[in-house]
Amino acid sequence: MIRLFKISLLLFVGALVLPAWSQSSSIYISVLGRKKVTVVGQDINVNGLFVSRDGGLNWQHKGWKNTAIFGMAVDQRQNGKRLFLACGNGVLRSLDGGETWKIVTDWQVTEVQSVMIDPNNPDTVYLTSSYGTWVSHDGGDSWRSLNQGLSPVSLTYHSILAIKPSDSQTLYLGTADGLLISRDGGENWSRLALAGRQIHDLEIAPYDENLMICGTDVAGVYLSRDGGKSWRQINMQLKGRTIYSVEFDHNNPGTFYCGGYLNGVNRTRDYGITWEPLDNEITDKTIRDIKVDPQNSTIVYAGSLNFGLYRSNDAGDNFELIAENDGQIWVVAVQP
Amino acid sequence: MKVFGILLIAIVVPASACLGADYEAEYQARADSVIDYYAGLPFSFDAFRAMAKFNRQTDVATACRIVDSLTAKPRGDMFWLYPMAALYLISHDHMPDSSRQKIRTSFRDYTPYRGDTENHWVMYYTSMYLLAQSFPGEPGSFWFNGKSSDENLADAEGWLLHWMDLTTTIGQGEFDSPTYHTFFLTPCFLLHRFAQDEPMRTRAQIMIEWLLADALIDYLDGTSCGAHSRIYEVDIHDKHYSNSSRTIAFLLGDRPLFRSDGEPETLFHNTLITALCDYQMPDILRRIGTDRSQPYLSKERKRSRYRIRFYPERMPLVSKMLYMTPTTALGSIQKGHTEQILQHTWALNWSRERYGQVTTLFTLHPYYSARDMGSLFTSYLQTVVPGVVGSKTTYDKEEKWVGSSPYEELMQFENTLIGLYDLRASDAIYKHYNGFFPRDFDAFMEDESGWIFCRTGTVFIAFFPFKPYEWRQEEKGRRLRSEGLTNGFILEVKQPTQMDSFAAFQKQIKANPIEFVDTAERLAVSYRNLDSRLLEFTYGGERVIDGKADDPSDYALFDSPYVQAEVGSRQMVLTHGGETRILDLDKIEIRTLEFPDNP
Numbered sequence: 045m046i047r048l049f050k051i052s053l054l055l056f057v058g059a060l061v062l063p064a065w066s067q068s069s070s071i072y073i074s075v076l077g078r079k080k081v082t083v084v085g086q087d088i089n090v091n092g093l094f095v096s097r098d099g100g101l102n103w104q105h106k107g108w109k110n111t112a113i114f115g116m117a118v119d120q121r122q123n124g125k126r127l128f129l130a131c132g133n134g135v136l137r138s139l140d141g142g143e144t145w146k147i148v149t150d151w152q153v154t155e156v157q158s159v160m161i162d163p164n165n166p167d168t169v170y171l172t173s174s175y176g177t178w179v180s181h182d183g184g185d186s187w188r189s190l191n192q193g194l195s196p197v198s199l200t201y202h203s204i205l206a207i208k209p210s211d212s213q214t215l216y217l218g219t220a221d222g223l224l225i226s227r228d229g230g231e232n233w234s235r236l237a238l239a240g241r242q243i244h245d246l247e248i249a250p251y252d253e254n255l256m257i258c259g260t261d262v263a264g265v266y267l268s269r270d271g272g273k274s275w276r277q278i279n280m281q282l283k284g285r286t287i288y289s290v291e292f293d294h295n296n297p298g299t300f301y302c303g304g305y306l307n308g309v310n311r312t313r314d315y316g317i318t319w320e321p322l323d324n325e326i327t328d329k330t331i332r333d334i335k336v337d338p339q340n341s342t343i344v345y346a347g348s349l350n351f352g353l354y355r356s357n358d359a360g361d362n363f364e365l366i367a368e369n370d371g372q373i374w375v376v377a378v379q380p
Numbered sequence: 381m382k383v384f385g386i387l388l389i390a391i392v393v394p395a396s397a398c399l400g401a402d403y404e405a406e407y408q409a410r411a412d413s414v415i416d417y418y419a420g421l422p423f424s425f426d427a428f429r430a431m432a433k434f435n436r437q438t439d440v441a442t443a444c445r446i447v448d449s450l451t452a453k454p455r456g457d458m459f460w461l462y463p464m465a466a467l468y469l470i471s472h473d474h475m476p477d478s479s480r481q482k483i484r485t486s487f488r489d490y491t492p493y494r495g496d497t498e499n500h501w502v503m504y505y506t507s508m509y510l511l512a513q514s515f516p517g518e519p520g521s522f523w524f525n526g527k528s529s530d531e532n533l534a535d536a537e538g539w540l541l542h543w544m545d546l547t548t549t550i551g552q553g554e555f556d557s558p559t560y561h562t563f564f565l566t567p568c569f570l571l572h573r574f575a576q577d578e579p580m581r582t583r584a585q586i587m588i589e590w591l592l593a594d595a596l597i598d599y600l601d602g603t604s605c606g607a608h609s610r611i612y613e614v615d616i617h618d619k620h621y622s623n624s625s626r627t628i629a630f631l632l633g634d635r636p637l638f639r640s641d642g643e644p645e646t647l648f649h650n651t652l653i654t655a656l657c658d659y660q661m662p663d664i665l666r667r668i669g670t671d672r673s674q675p676y677l678s679k680e681r682k683r684s685r686y687r688i689r690f691y692p693e694r695m696p697l698v699s700k701m702l703y704m705t706p707t708t709a710l711g712s713i714q715k716g717h718t719e720q721i722l723q724h725t726w727a728l729n730w731s732r733e734r735y736g737q738v739t740t741l742f743t744l745h746p747y748y749s750a751r752d753m754g755s756l757f758t759s760y761l762q763t764v765v766p767g768v769v770g771s772k773t774t775y776d777k778e779e780k781w782v783g784s785s786p787y788e789e790l791m792q793f794e795n796t797l798i799g800l801y802d803l804r805a806s807d808a809i810y811k812h813y814n815g816f817f818p819r820d821f822d823a824f825m826e827d828e829s830g831w832i833f834c835r836t837g838t839v840f841i842a843f844f845p846f847k848p849y850e851w852r853q854e855e856k857g858r859r860l861r862s863e864g865l866t867n868g869f870i871l872e873v874k875q876p877t878q879m880d881s882f883a884a885f886q887k888q889i890k891a892n893p894i895e896f897v898d899t900a901e902r903l904a905v906s907y908r909n910l911d912s913r914l915l916e917f918t919y920g921g922e923r924v925i926d927g928k929a930d931d932p933s934d935y936a937l938f939d940s941p942y943v944q945a946e947v948g949s950r951q952m953v954l955t956h957g958g959e960t961r962i963l964d965l966d967k968i969e970i971r972t973l974e975f976p977d978n979p
Binding site for chain 1: 688691693
């Protein structure tokens with residue numbers, strides 16, 4: 045009993061003195077490629093999915109070693125047991141935390157860009173690809189195309205899909221030719237806004253589903269405060285105009301981040317009226333993905349295309365390289 | 381498609397009736413020599429020589445070492461999967477059980493990417509189809525992708541049928557590629573040899589013959605002629621040694637596989653699979669590939685490589701034309717682009733008179749574009765061009781010899797070609813076009829009239845550039861470089877036997893009237909050729925021949941005296957020398973009809 049008390053005390057004290065990130069969430073990253081390997085004998089790069097369950101101290105590779113992962117979804121309910129990866133070969137699914145995998149899509153699905161689980165109906169899973177969007181209503185066992193009436197082909201190039209939190213039938217789709225909306229779960233689509241703009245990322249604020257931001261190719265960041273009906277460009281102070289990733293601070297309304305081609309990480313605290321370029325320890329300025337830890341919004345992750353995963357413990361004021369100094373980080377996911 | 385009205389009186393013979401005994405014996409001798417050659421090669425990370433060694437039961441220990449190496453550290457994605465599947469299928473009964481097990485296990489442990497172009501997918505899905513049927517009833521845990529044998533079989537069959545349907549209704553995607561044609565053909569040989577399902581075997585045979593007809597109609601003197609969807613710089617000046625030419629050389633037997641010292645001359649590793657698959661080409665295809673006694677025009681409809689954004693359609697139409705004579709072939713893409721990286725938009729080819737002679741002439745506008753690459757690849761536009769240049773190193777270079785441009789338009793009528801360039805757009809980075817003139821002319825002269833005349837024993841060429849140019853000497857010939865925001869040329873070709881002399885050719889060409897309109901609003905040419913045909917061509921506008929509008933968007937899939945196929949038909953009709961052979965994908969059958977009195 046005394047021994048148990050000592051251990052508990054040790055853990056308690058440890059929790060007090062350990063940094064916040066060490067008590068935080070599991071981190072998932074996809075490594076798309078690497079700098080040229082010069083290690084003798086290591087002639088096959090290990091890319092793909094890496095997971096850390098201790099805040100980034102230790103990493104474990106999961107699954108295929110040579111796959112290109114462009115998106116991922118972690119089932120929050122199942123403590124990361126159920127995972128979906130958006131890959132060139134289709135969607136890979138694991139039901140055991142990444143130990144075994146199956147391509148659950150068929151030959152018609154290729155070049156998958158993103159995959160997401162409907163938070164209200166976890167058996168409903170969407171994938172977006174450069175050939176359109178598909179849905180599964182049985183957890184990924186079977187898929188159905190949701191591309192009826194979409195033409196020309198730029199309207200079937202789907203980078204990202206967002207689900208309205210209060211109404212899973214309302215879907216927003218980022219395409220190579222603007223934003224589309226469906227109010228019937230993807231059966232029918234209509235143009236919403238930003239025709240002619242290529243959309244790279246789209247986020248709905250977790251605290252206000254009428255507040256949306258999207259990152260575009262060469263046109264910067266757009267913001268809507270009326271559920272997508274109207275959008276305005278919020279580019280002041282941004283050094284570059286190609287934005288690959290946008291991310292809300294879950295706890296601080298008006299604060300969000302963006303990053304993209306040669307842009308570094310940028311932060312606004314006033315809904316995009318002003319931006320701060322966070323010129324910090326991130327030596328490469330092309331940022332592919334930014335994620336805020338849902339448990340602690342002072343922790344921000346940034347994945348760089350050339351190269352590495354960076355973390356900030358002070359809401360972006362400072363970053364440190366925590367993994368993959370030779371890896372192109374395409375996706376970052378954080379599981380509470 | 382006029383043949384059906386008279387087919388009732390024809391004698392129907394089995395499709396298996398193919399070639400004479402001589403050809404069969406010669407083919408078998410060639411096949412044996414290929415297998416023997418690969419069986420005698422030393423150790424390498426090469427599945428092909430392993431399958432030859434196993435099949436000959438020669439140096440089996442080395443073959444086993446090769447299997448060990450290829451399964452210990454697999455790499456190469458579908459380029460690994462396809463030869464490993466072939467090795468397993470072809471040599472299954474000739475290898476020790478330990479090698480069989482290692483190969484089988486590698487299909488569980490190695491995770492090949494299926495690729496992003498159609499030739500990748502043919503290799504990948506043919507492999508998966510044949511492997512899935514080889515291991516029936518196995519669960520997903522026995523396969524790298526987690527799918528069961530049944531699921532893999534259904535998935536692969538789905539793609540293969542889809543590809544066959546596309547190709548036989550709206551045309552081949554990566555068409556007439558000197559590099560990649562064989563990577564469509566050889567998987568079909570495997571499918572034809574090893575598919576357990578009889579309809580699938582017949583479908584495979586239909587596709588083999590469809591692909592061969594497509595290649596052979598453009599074949600002259602050991603080369604694939606005219607325009608190509610994809611070709612690399614290594615083959616552009618001499619296509620005699622392209623993968624496709626070497627594969628056809630093996631099937632036709634028209635060129636030696638080996639040099640006199642025993643080293644390979646036209647040998648290519650895919651031909652080993654062909655040799656081991658027991659396929660016998662029907663004689664009608666051999667005749668279509670070799671009979672050049674009469675000139676003919678071949679029009680074909682193809683489709684673009686898949687476009688994923690920035691295009692109105694997924695697979696826009698591509699129209700191509702080729703005019704074949706006994707010694708020359710002029711071919712061009714008349715409408716559309718299959719891709720911008722490796723497309724060869726037009727070429728004149730002629731028969732060579734001596735070994736090593738360079739026998740091609742062509743022009744191109746060097747063009748590159750992030751947006752065009754973005755239409756093919758999912759990469760970001762900011763990084764897609766460097767990504768392409770990483771493997772296709774000349775893509776963004778001003779002196780490249782392969783690639784297409786949206787600012788080049790061509791109009792061909794038989795042996796006459798007009799090219800126009802409008803390079804005023806801001807994304808036309810380079811404001812010149814390049815022309816390749818080979819080194820091996822017997823005569824080459826620049827006439828004060830502006831015409832450039834060239835001659836060999838098999839071709840007379842007249843080339844008229846509209847704007848000033850300069851020459852740059854290169855290893856294989858000379859480069860014509862002509863600057864100008866608007867530009868163009870006229871090319872006319874004759875066989876020497878058609879003219880009294882080269883001097884007469886020059887004199888008559890110079891008498892042909894040319895009108896070149898080059899204003900801010902209009903870029904156009906009017907030219908009356910040696911056959912007194914009036915060609916009128918406006919950039920971005922009309923093309924008119926003898927007052928009649930010409931529309932390259934309504935071509936059939938194949939339209940020539942020997943090969944016919946209508947859009948949407950799933951059917952090809954081969955006709956030659958009193959024989960008609962019908963490849964019918966709808967009925968999944970091949971029918972041959974002979975007309976004995978119509979040689």
